[in-house]
Amino acid sequence: MKAIILAGGQSERFGKPKAFAQIDSQYFYKRIISVLEATNMFNQIIISTNEDLATQFDYEDIVIDDNQNKGKGPLAGICSVMNLYKNEELFFVISVDTPMITQKAISKLYQFMVEHLIEDQLDVAGFHEQGRPIPTLAFYSPHTLKTMNEALVSDDFSLKNVYSKVKSDWLSVDTIESPDYWYKNINYQQDLDSLQQDILNR
Incomplete structure (x- = not known):
């Protein structure tokens, strides 16, 4: 299983690449890697990025995104x-602007996916907030790849165009x-400021 x-x-709204923003003096991407590693669930953790940013990661x-699919x-x-x-067999997807992901959340979602995998033949299992799916915090079966590739050559590159056409829960x-x-998600600098304040007050 890969992450x-x-x-x-x-990261136009944030003003700089969010991967290199910091929380508790740690880059977002490094914090997420640490959490993923601590679950002991993944044989490989991969950063998916563009050629402009690729060399900046330690x-x-x-x-790097395929040339024909840039943007x-x-x-x-x-x-x-x-x-x-x-x-x-399975991929866990997480956006780099979700730096406070927990081991508990990943494990619980994996358990949810496994429980529904055989009976419901589930292709995507993710979280939702008040009924709104969060497709950048989800497990994806390789069975979704055909639908994804079809979406990439359409005029609708949204993840909804994928999960709405496969078995998702x-x-x-x-x-x-x-x-x-x-x-x-940390979309704006004020989101990061609010997060840091929430952490201090917890």
């Missing part, structure tokens, strides 16, 4: 990795007993 950290976005397992968002990042490892973020910032 994919999506870190190829332009990390070896980097996959096609998270979908391109996931596909670039999955196309390289077509025989892998979603676990409420409320089932994880952690401060609610564990799944929050």
Whole structure:
């Protein structure tokens, strides 16, 4: 099972690449790697990024988006990795701007996926917040790859265009007993400021 950290976005709203923003004096991407490693669930943790950022990571397992899929968002990042490892049984996807992910959340989602895998033939299992899926915090079966590749040559590169066409199910973020910032995206600098304040006050 492999983990994919999506870190190829332009981060225009944040003002600089979010992978290299810091929380508790640690880069977002390094914090996520540490949490993923601590689960002992993954045989490889891969950073999916673009060629402009690739050399800035202090990390070896980097996959750069395929040339023909540049600028096609998270979908391109996931596909670039999955196309390289077509025989892998499962992929966990997380966006680099979700730095407070916990081992507990990953393990609980994996358990949810496994429980539904055989009976429901589940292709995607992720979290949802009040019914809104979070597809950049989810497990993906390699069976989704065909649908992803089809989406990449369409005019709709959204992950919804993928998960709406395969078997997907979603676990409420409320089932994880952690401060609610564990799944929050950091989109703006003020989001990071608020997160740091929440951590201080917890």
